[in-house]
Amino acid sequence: MNQAVVATVPARNPSRAVLYISLTLVVAAALLFLFFRFNPNEHPFFPRCAFHAVSGLECPGCGGQRALHQLLHGNLGAALQNNALLVLMLPLGGWFLLRYLWQQTTGRKLPAPFAHHLWPWVLCVLVIGFAVLRNLPGFDWLRP
Amino acid sequence: MYKIIGADGKEYGPITLAQLKQWVAEGRLNQQSKVLPDGATDWTTVAQLPELANAMPPLTSPPSAMSGADVPSYLWQSIVITLCCCIPFGIVAIVYAAQVKTKLSVGDFAGAQESSSKAKMWCWIGLIVGIITNVIVGAIQFMAIAASGSHNM
Numbered sequence: 001m002n003q004a005v006v007a008t009v010p011a012r013n014p015s016r017a018v019l020y021i022s023l024t025l026v027v028a029a030a031l032l033f034l035f036f037r038f039n040p041n042e043h044p045f046f047p048r049c050a051f052h053a054v055s056g057l058e059c060p061g062c063g064g065q066r067a068l069h070q071l072l073h074g075n076l077g078a079a080l081q082n083n084a085l086l087v088l089m090l091p092l093g094g095w096f097l098l099r100y101l102w103q104q105t106t107g108r109k110l111p112a113p114f115a116h117h118l119w120p121w122v123l124c125v126l127v128i129g130f131a132v133l134r135n136l137p138g139f140d141w142l143r144p
Numbered sequence: 145m146y147k148i149i150g151a152d153g154k155e156y157g158p159i160t161l162a163q164l165k166q167w168v169a170e171g172r173l174n175q176q177s178k179v180l181p182d183g184a185t186d187w188t189t190v191a192q193l194p195e196l197a198n199a200m201p202p203l204t205s206p207p208s209a210m211s212g213a214d215v216p217s218y219l220w221q222s223i224v225i226t227l228c229c230c231i232p233f234g235i236v237a238i239v240y241a242a243q244v245k246t247k248l249s250v251g252d253f254a255g256a257q258e259s260s261s262k263a264k265m266w267c268w269i270g271l272i273v274g275i276i277t278n279v280i281v282g283a284i285q286f287m288a289i290a291a292s293g294s295h296n297m
Contacts, residue, residue, distance in 0.1 A: 044289055050277035051231060053285070061227035086227060096220065117249040120219055120242030127226060128235060 017104045024101075036072040040065040060085060060131040063144025082144040085130045149178040149187070158182065161195060168196060215256045217244040218263040225267050229274025237266035 040046040051059040067082035071090075079087045092114070099110040134142035145158035150172070157180075159167075167173045168190060175191035190196055219241040226234025240263035247256040 047278055048281060048285060050281040053281045064227060117245035120245050124238050124242050127238065
């Protein structure tokens, strides 16, 4: 058979997918351990927000590391106080990560919520709105 | 075996399927070329031969994206850039990422591809500028800690 003109669809390489997933899980576990063991408030080796250092304003990600630390210790209230947006979006991000890993390993797709094309715009408004609100007077509860 | 009628109107063959594919690949035949498979009584066209369904080169150059599944939106990457690098470039990337989905929903593949590459570009800008500024700020703070000898910030 002449193989000259066969549509080339790259075959998924299972061993490579397993390697990437294992690496992702190892790095994630190491990071989670660091964020559990050390309080970013008390240790200087956590990266600081450059935007905050320069402007003095809180960016939408500010307080995220402290929120993660509190969350890993089961303090949901303190986590929300540090970065409500990140904490509320974590379950969603976790689901999409799980969905991706599941698809890579089994080839099957889990349901994808928020698939409508307008949801990214909602997310956009949420992030910008959160960034603005937490810097306004009267919104102390959104600041870390 | 197949008989074919070339662009010059002359009959060629019989030729094998491999030879036929070869000629299609070389552009000596196109989708409208007449072909008579062995045992058939009626002439048909190359486009209608099921055994050549995968061998046809597209008539026009293929668009960079044939379907929505091929256009990455870079949505999660732009969110991570925004939240981790704390740089407004991430917001720009999110806007372009959202544009990808919206353009795909109306079938504008070329527009979606354009937004996709812009989202990708702003993700990279955000990542690189983010890393540079964070390293600079981190170095300044490290020197401040070293100078004061205090670990409390």
